[in-house]
Amino acid sequence: MKPMAQSILEVRGVTLAFGGVKALNDVSFSVEEGSITSVIGPNGAGKTSVFNTISGFYTPASGDIRFCEQSLAGVKPPRRAALGMARSFQNIALFRGMSVLDNIKLGRHCHLKTGPLSALFYTRSARREEEALRQEIEERIIDFLEIDHIRKAPVASLSYGLQKRVELARALAMKPKILLLDEPVAGMNREETEDMARFILEVRREWGVTILMVEHDMGMVMDLSDHVIVLNFGQVIADGKPAEVQANPEVIKAYLGSGDVMALRARYKDAAMARARSAA
Ligand SMILES: Nc1ncnc2c1ncn2[C@@H]1O[C@H](COP(=O)(O)OP(=O)(O)OP(=O)(O)O)[C@@H](O)[C@H]1O
Incomplete structure (x- = not known):
């Protein structure tokens, strides 16, 4: 029998509000140790808010985040980094x-x-x-x-x-245990994207680092991820293997109203590229 995979990160019932806007509404999911897990969703769905809450830049109004079975309540970002959480940013922060x-x-x-x-x-x-x-x-x-x-x-x-x-x-x-990658291939051309995808896979394989990423490039998400979490209006609307999520009618509706999630690849890729290039 296959041993039960252990979760390295658990987001439990997290709610985050900015004034009247609920950026996250009772969001729960877990990230298996050693997995590549992606968080996707249309613009404004709450992806960056999730990342900022996990890395400690935002404090949730309710809920808890557990890393290596330890609650992160009250733990400041530098301490989270020392515990083994590293992140990259949507706009390069070097x-x-x-x-x-x-x-x-x-x-x-x-x-x-x-x-x-x-x-x-x-x-x-x-x-x-x-x-x-x-x-x-x-x-x-x-x-x-x-x-x-x-x-x-x-x-x-x-x-x-x-x-x-x-x-x-x-x-x-x-020396992270988990790497949070915020749009790792935004703004990249095809060759750069392929290189980065290869490095992400190798980081997991050779360094044993768990990856949690936010990415708009659907092709990359579906190719690389073991697990995909879909947010819409601050709520988790789907959570499963890439093929399951891609076929989920609610996910398709959230993105397009109707149609194929994969067809969005080019559209989002172009938008993300333009955004990242203008910010760099
Ligand atoms: N600092 C903030 N102040 C006020 N509202 C915010 C703030 N950050 C995010 N929001 C709001 O919270 C919601 C979720 O935003 P968030 O940036 O997390 O979405 P996202 O999925 O990362 O979007 P994108 O794909 O465009 O980056 C949106 O309605 C957004 O306007």
């Missing part, structure tokens, strides 16, 4: 004047044990820690994401696709 390597190094700071005082005096333990950090970054992450040739380049000089890859590298440097 330091554009800094090099690729320095941006990636920032990701590891949430795990450094050396306090500010010993770092100031640069003790032997601080030096050892920095050396271990440097090696881990250089030998694993940079190599893995094929960004060795640009490690010294300022982020601002890179193509959009490479910047997104550096953002992924920085998130990986946080």
Whole structure:
């Protein structure tokens, strides 16, 4: 018998309101450890609100979020990162004047044990820690994401696709148990999208990291995900395997009124690309 999969993240009855607008209304779902799970839904459905609530930027009016069986109530975003939650943003959030390597190094700071005082005096333990950090970054992450040739380049000089890859590298440097990816392929051309899809699959396979992503590219969602959660007007309207969700009449209605969810791929891809390019 197949062992029961364990959930790494549980969203339980979460409600979030902005004034009179209920961005999330009693939202519940779980994310299995080791899975690629996607949250989809039309514009304004509540996807970003879910991400911001999970990562601690928003506090829900009610409900609870449990990570590795621990409630996150009252746990601030930096502590959530230290517990093993890393995220990328819809609009790239890197330091554009800094090099690729320095941006990636920032990701590891949430795990450094050396306090500010010993770092100031640069003790032997601080030096050892920095050396271990440097090696881990250089030998694993940079190599893995094929960004060795640009490690010294300022982020601002890179193509959009490479910047997104550096953002992924920085998130990986946080040694996460779960990676929250907010529209990882928005604004990318086909080749960049295929590269990112490959990296996401490899992050899960080689690093054992669970992935939770919000993405408008339906082709990518359906190809990569083990599990898909569909939001509409702040509520979960479907939750299941990609094929089940795609065939769900309520999902089809939410997106189109009628028709095929897959047909939306091009439409949403174009909209997401235009949005991301203008924001970069
Ligand atoms: N900071 C905010 N202040 C007020 N209302 C907000 C805020 N953030 C989101 N909302 C509202 O909450 C609802 C859900 O928005 P959210 O951004 O989570 O949706 P989304 O599914 O991520 O949309 P998109 O696909 O366009 O990014 C929308 O009605 C939105 O207008």
